[in-house]
Amino acid sequence: MINLLLFLFFIACVSIAATLVVENPGIVKMHWFDYQVETSVAFIIFAILISAVLIVLLTLIIRLIFNAPSRFMERRNVRQLKSGITELTYSISALASSNIDAADTHIRKVEKLLGNTPLTILLSAQIAKTKGDEAKTQKLLEQLLEYKETEYLAARSLSDSANKQDNLPKALVMAKKAHSIDPKNAASALAVISLQTRLGHWDEAISNIHSLKIPRREKNRIRAFISLERGKSLIENSRDEEALSLTKNILSTLPKFPPALDFCAEVYERNQQATKAKKLRVKLGQLQQGKWLCKSCGHTQDSWKLHCESCMEMDSLGQPENSINNVSN
Ligand SMILES: [Zn+2]
Incomplete structure (x- = not known):
């Protein structure tokens, strides 16, 4: 309502100004070097208005041209994100239905679309583990150590894997890392104590029992x-x-x-x-x-x-x- 009143007020002002100019055309004279320009006040006002409109239009066009590359990139990123999520969904569904080859194919597409994210690496590690590719699983788990979201899971998994391979010193290092990330987790504390016991680190194992939340x-x-x-x-x-x-x-x-x-x-x-x-x-x-x-x-x-x-x-x-x-x- 206020906008409508302001618009009507603006129209009224323009009408009054236009009537005033028509009833009092006046003459404007300009001297520049040897030239003399003579015109009406109405023409000067019209020229100013046209110039203002042209400046606004030119500014908008320049802005559109300069923003075009970033808008193109934004639209492309959104398209890639949507495609990536779709491929990710296909990969998880295939993995859940034990179709490992299809899961692998889709996760490769996800890597191309979204790059290396903790989620894609995690899923790739799960696929590699399901395929029995131990070397690739280890490599991907080590990559997951670099991400805060997955470092605990990666450390626990690497510790379990080293434990199964009887590499107890590495298993203990990884178990300690997992415990340092989540010190309140009794399971990770017990994993450290278990490995210290198997390695004969009796005093350390006994002293760690104090910190157990049990x-x-x-x-x-x-x-x-x-x-x-x-x-x-x-x-x-x-x-x-x-x-x-x-x-x-x-x-x-x-x-x-x-x-x-x-x-x-x-x-x-x-x-x-x-x-x-x-x-x-x-x-x-x-x-x-x-x-x-x-x-x-x-x-x-x-x-x-x-x-x-x-x-x-x-x-x-x-x-x-x-x-x-x-x-x-
Ligand atoms: Zn057993």
Whole structure:
């Protein structure tokens, strides 16, 4: 409404000015060197208006010409983005339906359209892993370490891969990197502790248990298991007195755990404490010792170890009717 009133006011002003000029045409004279120009006031006003319109039109045309390349690029980028998302959708759909070759074909198109983004590299890594191309998977995972969005996943995956290849030092480096990215994640902290235990870095493993975001009872249980593994390593190297110093903690936390009783009995025997050893042997005879079952991969083995011999998962072995969790109660 206000705009309409302003427009009507503008039209009225123009009409009044036009009437004034027609009724009082006047004459404008200009002298320039030897020339003399004589014209009416109406012509001068008309010339000024036409000049103003031409200047505005010229400015708009120049702006359009200068902006044309960037607008062209913008439109091309939008088209590429739409095509890239479409190809990405095709690739994910093909991967989900186990059509790996089609997924690979579409992801190559995505790389051409969108370049190397964390998402395209991630999907390429998944495709390479599904195809069993371990070298390419590793290369792509290392690229993913460079992106904040994917560095944790890449570090965990590289650690798991090195673990499976028995390259424990590299697995530990990558596990520590993942833990530093997400220090509150109990799974990444446990992965570090598990590798430190397998490498015999006992003190570091024990000290890292303090930072675990799990109940204290669970911490004590894991600490006792690590002490048990450490103790086995000590008696293998005939360091019997050092092994003896671990028995108190192990027995107080795992009083009904057969491998703990067996270990402590052996340590007592090696340190000439026959009475204590015999007492533990009697207790051991009352407990069930069947095969050990890995709750992670289903592997069975005759003797208990902190890590499954098949999948190397930590604290995954239990007895079918007498799990580790139960015997430690
Ligand atoms: Zn297993």
